Amino acid sequence: MKGKILLLEDELRIAEAIAYGLEKEGLTVRMLHTGQGALKAIEDFQPDVLLLDVMLPGMDGFEILKRLSYEKSFGVLMLTAKGEIIDKVLGLELGADDYMTKPFDMRELLARVKSLLRRVEEIKSQEKDPSFIEIRGVKFYPEERKVYAGENLLELTPKEYDLLSTLFLHPDRVYEREQLLDLIWGMDYIGGTRTVDLHVGRLRKKLGPHFSDVIETKHGVGYKVSGGSL
Secondary structure: OOOEEEEEOOOHHHHHHHHHHHHHOOOEEEEEOOOOOHHHHHHHHOOOEEEEEOOOOOOOHHHHHHHOOOOOOOEEEEEEOOOOHHHHHHHHHOOOOEEEEOOOOHHHHHHHHHHHHHHHHHHHHHHHOOOOEEEOOEEEEOOOOEEEEOOEEOOOOHHHHHHHHHHHOOOOOOEEHHHHHHHHHOOOOOOOOHHHHHHHHHHHHHHOOOOHHHEEEEOOOEEEEOOOOO
16 A cells, blocks of 8 residues: 555654554655644645644644645544544534544554545546546546446436435545435435435446445445445
8 A cells, every 4th residue: 555644643652653553554654743843744745644633732633724725635534532522523624534532443543544545546536537536447427417337327317316426426435324315305305214225226236246336335324435446
């Protein structure tokens, strides 16, 4: 795995453990232990993923997020000892892509970093040709409202297209069934969340056996489009 990770973590022991785990995966890691100089380090290092501790001396993680451009070309995973929902919401509203509360399992951290790296790679590929989005062999053309599975043009109903486009535009984001129902049908739709399951089933059938697993089920939660490669 390739990629550059900028780690802003003030606890040296934790920072070294994280850096060791990431470097074992072939990633290039740069560490800072204060918020001072963080913005210049981001500009100079041009990371693919920023691992950002909230409680940093000099400038905390929230302030760093506020000063980042909304056009940033890297993913942000916030790390904090705080578990309050308001802190998570604030971080996400300020532009973080993901959030982990200490203590955490290193394997989970690696999985989330890999997910962010895939997302960044997808964004960069879209910038080269913004006319379509390709994920795992499925091409989505938003301006034409067309979807291809391999070379096959899919015949989708408006709701099937809207559902798939919602998932495609935010790869690796898990949507709860209730969220999808609200976004696509309206929360008061009489069919309930079972409608979402039925449409996902139809989409998978139309995608075919080679591409159906691009839509992943997160049991007990909902669905996402996986950004991994086939």
